[in-house]
Amino acid sequence: MTGPGTVLGRLYRAAPAVQDSVLAAALLLPDLFLFSDFALPSVGLADRLLTVGYAVLGYAALAVRRRAPLAVFGHVWAHALGGELLTAAGAFDYSPTLALLTALYTVAALRGARPAVLALVSVAVPVALSVRAALADVPEAERLTSLLGVACFYGLLHLEVWAVGRWVRAGRAAAIRDRLAVARAEEAVLSERARTARELHDIVANAVTVMVLQAGGARHVLRTDPDRVECALEQIESCGKTAVAELRHMLLVLRADGERLAADEPSFGLADLDPLLNGVRQAGLTAHLRVTGDPAPLGRSVDLTAYRLVQEALTNAAKHAGPGAVT
Template identity: 85%
Template sequence: MAAGSGAAHGGLYLYRAAPAVQDSVLAAALLLPDLFLFSDFALPNVGAADRLITVGYAVLGYAALAARRRAPRAVFGYVWAHALGGELLTFAAVFDYSPTLALLAALYTVAALQSARSAVLALACVTVPVALSVRAALADVPAAERLTTLLGVACFYGLLNLEVWGVGRWVRAGRAAAARDGLALARAQEAILTERARTARELHDIVANAVTVMVLQAGGARHVLRTDPDRVEHALDQIESSGKTAVAELRHMLLVLRTDGERLAAEGAGFGLADLDPLVNGVRQAGLDARVEVTGVPAALPRSVDLTAYRLVQEALTNAAKHAGPGAATVVRLDWHRADGRLSIEVGDDGRGTPAAARSALSTGHGLLGLRERVAVCGGTFEAGPTEQGGFRVAATLPTEEHFRQEAAS
């Protein structure tokens, strides 16, 4: 049990080791098989000096494998020259050694890590030392057996190098596919997060704003419950209307979410600047002194921009009702710039209402952040902050369809 545990820890350590350490271990593991299979190292009639020379030359080639992943082509070139030198020294009778496994490792590395062009070039280069190895194998073969030996040795070396090269290319293709899958997964996760944020913004705009107006109207009705029944009845009508509108928006949003390929920002809930009058009337019933001012000639808006403009005014008016309070003078300004295809929206209050301290609990803290994100997605600009007069101002500039046509034309 202890021995198995030690082996497991050793394998884990090797797996986590630096690539140079792993490649050094690989070189050491290939060195002895290469000497025993492709040299005269193990023959009994070879002297100690010859064995030492063979081992020394082999180490010169295998030492380069420690850097095979850092510099695949350079290492292949070095190992190729080492293999070629071994064949030439064998012909010169210095020793009998045909370096093979190191060259296979270098060929695999180029095939697995480099481009198709580099891989094919490396495979072509391998044919030179392979041809010399085949020739060396035929040196002591009788003439009657040379053809058979030639075919056998050539097939052995040729298939061995082709298989190693093919495995390398297969590994490279697998890594590329895994990278593509990882990128696709990352994009899918990003799309999910984007859709989740979009859904959260829609829920905030639908629920938080409607509930805020309903709470404010209910609070106003409670104060005049015994003295002004007509006003109470009107407030209840407005609460009912706001609730029905919110439910209708939620139903539409859920329908869009169930439809594959559609986007909330593009589909929206069917609201736009054409629906400002009911919106402004609702906050007026909550006690806000609100009015709308329009300058310029209105232009067509993309659906997503139209919804963003509506949500901006809705959020700004709701904030004014919560924080400035009933009686605060609030102006919604729509300024159409036909020359550059832009719409400027500004919603500001004078801060002179009568807010109740409890109304701060109605704030979710995400409204302005959601507006900033909406406007940025549409390609507009956004700003919000207190005014010198003590009020609060929300402003944005949004592109119209004319703006997009001008950009396409340019």
């Protein structure tokens, strides 16, 4: 179990150095029992203490393996090489293996392809010495067969650990790419929402401004100029219908199949400026449209954006500048 109150749960939340220290301690004894003469009854206490002390020198570096993978690998590699050389010299019988495997995995999982490949190639030196030590007492007639078996065992063991490290690194990279893709998608959604909000603001603000101005003008001439009141009411009705049509278009775009529907719906552009100008003219603003040069075809989004810019400018002029000429 790994609940919040269990030992494994607390270890899972601990700092990486604490986790790696526990891992090193957990690997130390199996390494001594499997790859040294530590457990043999014939080995004296002094030799056992020497073997344990030397093992601790290598395993202590694993506490910072994630902080400095290459430095730790170099230390553990030298420790493994030293263990093989001391074994050959008769100081003790110890081939440090699990620490080297852990350091190799760490480099493969946390560093790029080049350092990982170099680390894999470099372990061939201590592995070769370890194979040689394992064959020291093998009879000459059985040496070739034993050499193939031991070499394959050690070689495949280190290769598999290295491959697992590379697989873990690839999985982490894929997870990061997935998170970035999700973040970009969320950013695109937020951007689209902001654009839609601006569109709705432009639609409603322009229509309401024109209708308010027309209604105010109609109120002042209600009894003196009925024809002008009728014209103002017609303009209010026209603005309302236009706003409803634009809002309907926006809602269609926001539907799940909005792309297909939007392609069939009319979209506003610079060609629709005349009705827009007529609306603000009826509201009392003098507006002139001047086109310089030959009109060129625009993309749908660019055309709509240009229309909205003119619409927003006319709305602001009608709201804040009062009667006057706008070009």
